[in-house]
Amino acid sequence: MATAPVDKLLLSNIHIAVMCALLLFTRAKSVVESSSSSDPNSTVTSCIARERSALVGFKAGLSDPANILSSWKGHDCCKWKGVHCSNRNSHVVKLDLRGYGCDFIDETKTPVLGGNISSSLLGLQHLQYLDLSCNWFDGVQVPEFLGSLHKLRYIDLSSSSLTGMMPPHLGNLSNLRYLNLASKYGTPPYSTDITWLSQLTSLEHLDLSYVNLSTILHWVPVVNMLPSLKVVRLSVCNLRTSSSSLPLSNLTSLETLDLSSNSFHTHITPNWFWGLTSLRYLDISMNGFYSHFPDKIGNLTSMVTLDLSSNNLVGMIPSNLENLCSLEVFGIGGNNVNGSITEFFLRLPSCSWDKLSLLYLPSINLIGSLPTKLEPLRNLVRLDLSGNKLTGHVPVWIGKLTKLIELDLSYNNLDGFIGEGHLSGLESLERLFLSNNSIALTVKLMWVPPSNLTYIGLRSCVVGPRFPSWLRWLTRLDYLDISNTSISDTVPDWFWITASTLYTLNMRRNKISDYLPSTMEFMRATAIDLGSNQFNGAIPKLPIGLTDLDLSRNNLDGPLPLDFGAPGLIKLILFDNSITGAVPSSLCKLRSLRLLDISENNLTGLIPNCSADPSTTDLTNIVNLSLRNNSLSGEFPSFLQYCQRLVFLDLAHNHFFGTLPTWIGEKLPYLAFLRLRSNMFSGKIPEELLKLVDLQYLDLAYNSITGSIPKSIVNSKGMILTRVRYDDDDTDDDAAFQTAFGYGLSIGPNDYVAYTENSTLVTKGQERLYTGEIVYMVNLDLSCNNLTGDIPEEISTLVALKNLNLSWNTFSGKIPVNIGALVQVESLDLSHNELSGEIPASLSALTSLSRLNLSYNNLKGEVPSGNQLQTFEDPEYIYIGNPGLCGPPLPQKCSQLEPIPATQEQHEDLNDVASFFIAMGSGHVMGLWVVFCTFLFKRKWRIKWYSVCDKFYDWVFVLVYVVTWASWTRET
Numbered sequence: 001m002a003t004a005p006v007d008k009l010l011l012s013n014i015h016i017a018v019m020c021a022l023l024l025f026t027r028a029k030s031v032v033e034s035s036s037s038s039d040p041n042s043t044v045t046s047c048i049a050r051e052r053s054a055l056v057g058f059k060a061g062l063s064d065p066a067n068i069l070s071s072w073k074g075h076d077c078c079k080w081k082g083v084h085c086s087n088r089n090s091h092v093v094k095l096d097l098r099g100y101g102c103d104f105i106d107e108t109k110t111p112v113l114g115g116n117i118s119s120s121l122l123g124l125q126h127l128q129y130l131d132l133s134c135n136w137f138d139g140v141q142v143p144e145f146l147g148s149l150h151k152l153r154y155i156d157l158s159s160s161s162l163t164g165m166m167p168p169h170l171g172n173l174s175n176l177r178y179l180n181l182a183s184k185y186g187t188p189p190y191s192t193d194i195t196w197l198s199q200l201t202s203l204e205h206l207d208l209s210y211v212n213l214s215t216i217l218h219w220v221p222v223v224n225m226l227p228s229l230k231v232v233r234l235s236v237c238n239l240r241t242s243s244s245s246l247p248l249s250n251l252t253s254l255e256t257l258d259l260s261s262n263s264f265h266t267h268i269t270p271n272w273f274w275g276l277t278s279l280r281y282l283d284i285s286m287n288g289f290y291s292h293f294p295d296k297i298g299n300l301t302s303m304v305t306l307d308l309s310s311n312n313l314v315g316m317i318p319s320n321l322e323n324l325c326s327l328e329v330f331g332i333g334g335n336n337v338n339g340s341i342t343e344f345f346l347r348l349p350s351c352s353w354d355k356l357s358l359l360y361l362p363s364i365n366l367i368g369s370l371p372t373k374l375e376p377l378r379n380l381v382r383l384d385l386s387g388n389k390l391t392g393h394v395p396v397w398i399g400k401l402t403k404l405i406e407l408d409l410s411y412n413n414l415d416g417f418i419g420e421g422h423l424s425g426l427e428s429l430e431r432l433f434l435s436n437n438s439i440a441l442t443v444k445l446m447w448v449p450p451s452n453l454t455y456i457g458l459r460s461c462v463v464g465p466r467f468p469s470w471l472r473w474l475t476r477l478d479y480l481d482i483s484n485t486s487i488s489d490t491v492p493d494w495f496w497i498t499a500s501t502l503y504t505l506n507m508r509r510n511k512i513s514d515y516l517p518s519t520m521e522f523m524r525a526t527a528i529d530l531g532s533n534q535f536n537g538a539i540p541k542l543p544i545g546l547t548d549l550d551l552s553r554n555n556l557d558g559p560l561p562l563d564f565g566a567p568g569l570i571k572l573i574l575f576d577n578s579i580t581g582a583v584p585s586s587l588c589k590l591r592s593l594r595l596l597d598i599s600e601n602n603l604t605g606l607i608p609n610c611s612a613d614p615s616t617t618d619l620t621n622i623v624n625l626s627l628r629n630n631s632l633s634g635e636f637p638s639f640l641q642y643c644q645r646l647v648f649l650d651l652a653h654n655h656f657f658g659t660l661p662t663w664i665g666e667k668l669p670y671l672a673f674l675r676l677r678s679n680m681f682s683g684k685i686p687e688e689l690l691k692l693v694d695l696q697y698l699d700l701a702y703n704s705i706t707g708s709i710p711k712s713i714v715n716s717k718g719m720i721l722t723r724v725r726y727d728d729d730d731t732d733d734d735a736a737f738q739t740a741f742g743y744g745l746s747i748g749p750n751d752y753v754a755y756t757e758n759s760t761l762v763t764k765g766q767e768r769l770y771t772g773e774i775v776y777m778v779n780l781d782l783s784c785n786n787l788t789g790d791i792p793e794e795i796s797t798l799v800a801l802k803n804l805n806l807s808w809n810t811f812s813g814k815i816p817v818n819i820g821a822l823v824q825v826e827s828l829d830l831s832h833n834e835l836s837g838e839i840p841a842s843l844s845a846l847t848s849l850s851r852l853n854l855s856y857n858n859l860k861g862e863v864p865s866g867n868q869l870q871t872f873e874d875p876e877y878i879y880i881g882n883p884g885l886c887g888p889p890l891p892q893k894c895s896q897l898e899p900i901p902a903t904q905e906q907h908e909d910l911n912d913v914a915s916f917f918i919a920m921g922s923g924h925v926m927g928l929w930v931v932f933c934t935f936l937f938k939r940k941w942r943i944k945w946y947s948v949c950d951k952f953y954d955w956v957f958v959l960v961y962v963v964t965w966a967s968w969t970r971e972t
């Protein structure tokens, strides 16, 4: 959902791109009038020898792995593929070698040319048309010599991975009509001075999208020097300045202006483009333009396509939009209209109701119910109202939009039902998104849906209890999300045949009980989520292209497959089933695996030694490995030392034994979460372990660890700095971290299921399944071991700690005097040790504390009071078993006669705390500030964060006893 505006916009851009490609095509034909090779029999063109050798020289510089130029042999170069000669004089006038690099996704198999663009092309002095687009000239400079081919009228070098500085020599091409250097792939070219452009006075089409123009401030006057311009595309150019007006506009022919995805961050008016009344296509999306939707829109009366999406525009659209009688495509998604949908529709130009084909209106805070009448919009092809606040029923007029290809009403508060009446008329419908509403789908069992449906998103609608039998008529499904749709049924046999065409299948959170079919391996799927159902039986061989699989919370049993069948698996999530047997070594062969969660099963035996064969690089991409709650045994798995990207490791509640290896600290540099709770590990805490700078969660509780806490614990920055949420630093560290938690299953083009659901967390004396916040949990739990010695004073530097549990050990000495520096601590348990001395007064500085336990030590003196300490229930329990303690809330009074030597000490304590804050605080406050600023300014992240947030408090179970959560939950 969070990424929806951007992705959807891409879709709409694709739509537009198709239209433009068509335009381009026609233009290209007219640009080169004199060339013709479509009928080689008509004249006797034969190639000029000098030009032939120029072509041969050009070919020699190229690499051509796909053998695209196989026809480039023999004498008559006019017959070579892509070469076109003039009928009149046989000169080569056109070279069209567009590759397939823009159509194919797989770079390695794409038929493209590479290598160098040889200057021998200079031999083609009559060349008018040059198209080398969509090839892969990785890192080659945009050639200067093109500036000497004076007859050139058409240059397309787009998306061919050219780089470097844009050569000003192109300014010599006074005949140039068409220039496209848009560079979608590779390191884009740049320019620091585009004044040369102003010499191209015949230029009609200019596309410099993706070219880095960040240093150029006065680009508008340059563009304004070109009176013939019809098309200007400067999308993703890092432009930051615009001109407020053009008193003398030359751009009277300009029809298309694309300035999307720059960073103007300025008032939407005044702006020079509002004066361009010839415009038919204007895209200024994703630019940080702000203020109200401008009245000026009403003056662009020729407008056909208007895209203002993803800016910070507010308020209702202006009423003079009425003047736009040619409007076909209107996109304002991701702004903030914050008004009634009825009024919004009334302001759409009624004179273009029969022309409007695309309305892109997601996430603009529209409220109210869909109007009961909207019949005039009969030509709508795409309607996107997702992510608004619409309520009420879906009106039946939807069914009259017979040309609709995409209908997206997801993420609203719509209710009522949708039946055949709504859907049967939508004969063209390909994409239907109703997810996250309370809509019930009430179609008859025998209903035959529109046959072109390829994308269906019905998440959290009511579809069940019967499995939707109408799905069987759909033969070309790509995407199906029927998660959380109240289906309580078995899977009919035909479904797996229908589902075989799917790329994405999400049936999560239903009550579907069945075996997984043995034919699963023949599916085309890349992502399957069947989590939280009642599937049983064994896991069959998986589809060969599968990357993401979630079968968690089912009743699967039997062993893990010896051959998973899906070598490219990236995420494998199988927790909370009843899978038995050993972990097969086939798992080691999953080289792409980044997230493996097989916790809460009945797995037994040793972990296979994945690095047994040194020639393989098994599991080296793994970031999150969760084996919790099985009956696995053996020593700490030694192959993990080759898993350098590991961020999260959970071996808790198993039978592992032996010492903790010292290499953890050196070989796992990104490790942030280490949970070894409830095993039989022994020996000391290796000094090296605490050198892990990112370590923020260390749980060694319920083992047999001996020795003392190493002072090197001060190195754990993860316990000192509050983690900045969704940082955009592209450091390896953050990337790894986000892979571990941030991005879950890619379950569709716009959706992902965050993998944050399966982390138990022990704090405040209870272990519970935590659904997300663990990412931000800072924890040190060493309870129930045989640790001895002092609690090192250094522990009070770990100011990000939220949970500190050292109970049930044999710690002696005093409680560190600066313990009050742990301002974030919510739960502090030092009980059942041999601590002596007085309780430091600084403890009362712990304002976040909601659970404290100091019982069963040898503490003495007066119990500190104040702040949070006064708010605990059962205060006596906190101090029980310390006969030397006195003062309220304890019954024994401290003798007035006995001087309290602590008074002096207390002041020192507090001074220490204060100076500690001065020393530590600046960094800490800075950290919070960064978080705050991030939220303030990065709207995208804010949305993302909130959507993740929703899941945080979706607790699944609570163990042990309940304590107050007031400071912790945000539900109140």
Ligand SMILES: *[C@@H]1O[C@H](CO)[C@@H](O)[C@H](O)[C@H]1NC(C)=O
Binding pocket: 038, 039, 040, 041
């Ligand atoms: C060109 O001539 C050849 C042989 O004479 C013939 O087979 C072919 O159809 C002709 N092509 C066109 C486009 O007329």
Ligand SMILES: *[C@@H]1O[C@H](CO)[C@@H](O)[C@H](O)[C@H]1NC(C)=O
Binding pocket: 201, 221, 224, 225, 226, 227, 248, 249, 250
């Ligand atoms: C309009 O274009 C012509 C031709 O390039 C140029 O000479 C003139 O300066 C331009 N006018 C403005 C206001 O830039």
Ligand SMILES: *[C@@H]1O[C@H](CO)[C@@H](O)[C@H](O)[C@H]1NC(C)=O
Binding pocket: 295, 296, 299
């Ligand atoms: C719109 O155009 C009209 C007539 O061309 C003009 O009078 C008016 O000032 C323009 N409005 C804006 C907001 O520019």
